[in-house]
Amino acid sequence: MIKIPQSVYDEIVAHALKDNPIEACGYLAGINGEVKYAIPMKNRDASHEHFSFDPQEQFDAFKKTQKEGLRLISVYHSHPETPARPSEEDIRLAYDPNVSYIIVSLAGNEPDMKSFIIKNKTVEKEEIKII
Amino acid sequence: MKLTINGDSKEIKDGIVLSELLIIENVEMPEMVSVQLNDEFLTKEEHAVTVLKAGDEINFLYFMGGGA
Numbered sequence: 001m002i003k004i005p006q007s008v009y010d011e012i013v014a015h016a017l018k019d020n021p022i023e024a025c026g027y028l029a030g031i032n033g034e035v036k037y038a039i040p041m042k043n044r045d046a047s048h049e050h051f052s053f054d055p056q057e058q059f060d061a062f063k064k065t066q067k068e069g070l071r072l073i074s075v076y077h078s079h080p081e082t083p084a085r086p087s088e089e090d091i092r093l094a095y096d097p098n099v100s101y102i103i104v105s106l107a108g109n110e111p112d113m114k115s116f117i118i119k120n121k122t123v124e125k126e127e128i129k130i131i
Numbered sequence: 132m133k134l135t136i137n138g139d140s141k142e143i144k145d146g147i148v149l150s151e152l153l154i155i156e157n158v159e160m161p162e163m164v165s166v167q168l169n170d171e172f173l174t175k176e177e178h179a180v181t182v183l184k185a186g187d188e189i190n191f192l193y194f195m196g197g198g199a
Contacts, residue, residue: 023199045196052196055165055172062192066138079199089198095163096193 001127002074002100002115003034009130011038013111016078016104019043023051027058028074028102029065034131036070043077050089051077074115076102083107084114086123094118100126132185143183150178152189164191 004012008028015024015038027039039061043051065072075096079087084105086094094101097119105112115126134143136156143152149168153161166173167190173181183189 025195049199050196052194055192058165058192058195059167059190062137062190075195077197082199087198093194093196093198095160096195101197 001033001129002102003129003131004028005035006130008035008038009113012076012102012104012113015040016080016106016111019078020106021048021080022046023048023078023080024104025051025053025075025077027061027065027072028076029061029068029070030073031070033073035074038076039064039072048080072099074100074102076104078104078106080106084112086116086118091118091121091123094121102128132183134183134185135188137190145185147183148179149173149181149183149189152183153178153191156191158191160193163194165194166191 023043025043026041028035029039030036041053041057044054045052062072084103100115101118102113102115115128117124117126132143132145134141158164162175169188
């Protein structure tokens with residue numbers, strides 16, 4: 001289970017809507033499964049069907065959270081036109097076993113956010129608890 | 132020797148190169164990580180020839196990307 005403050009949940013959704021139709025992406029910083037804040041990242045691909053992080057920006061986020069005693073516990077990205085489930089590409093590129101993967105779909109009438117643990121190409125749904 | 136790896140201080144045998152450290156750290160896809168040694172990026176070609184020294188700070192992060 002990942003615990004997300006309502007304010008952070010709203011921020012992720014707002015980021016997805018703002019960048020639409022480009023995929024929005026970012027890290028969630030936290031500790032012990034509880035998110036403290038979101039770190040919006042630039043989508044280097046600037047695409048409606050792909051995203052990737054800039055390595056320098058990744059290290060900047062990493063070092064900031066380290067100094068605060070936090071970790072990068074989740075990665076989020078939006079699916080502007082498809083459901084909130086990991087695509088084949090999402091699964092193939094989920095190399096980091098230490099984070100959960102959150103997807104925000106804008107395909108329906110309302111934004112839909114789901115979280116997944118992806119390890120060794122196996123996907124497991126993770127409960128999101130809004131706090 | 133003592134190294135700081137992703138923020139954690141660890142005791143690692145002397146004389147290893149970065150690519151060996153990634154194996155010790157259970158990185159299954161070393162070609163998919165970006166590495167900084169003392170805040171400087173290393174190229175993939177440098178992984179196998181960069182000998183680590185006591186006190187080095189190594190951070191590595193996985194490539195992050197996906198589709199839709």
